Amino acid sequence: MPRFILSYHHSGKTPANPDQGADQMNRYMAWMKQHAAALTEPQNPLKNKYLVTENGSTEGGKDGSMMGYSILTADSIDHALTIVQECPFLEMGDIELAEIIDMH
Secondary structure (H helix, E strand, C coil): CCEEEEEEEECCCCCCCHHHHHHHHHHHHHHHHHCCCCEEEEEEECCCCEEEECCEEEECCCCCCEEEEEEEECCCHHHHHHHHCCCHHHHCEEEEEEEECCCC
């Protein structure tokens, strides 16, 4: 079955207050629970990011860089899109979806 990577990119939108933040997190956790069978790696936040170029490295990554990822198994890209379009993270950023190519 095809596997997909969901890369989470924060756009700077934040909840207006702590209650909205808690509500958003609760809905995100419920979304992960609802799709637990498909989310084979549900939540992988990133830290200690560097942007590495041929001229060296810069701490912090680049603007809009990936802040985490999930791995999803689905019948098709259309099925994966349906799942991703329901994700509450979209209220604070974008999700890039791509099929993982099996090189074996």
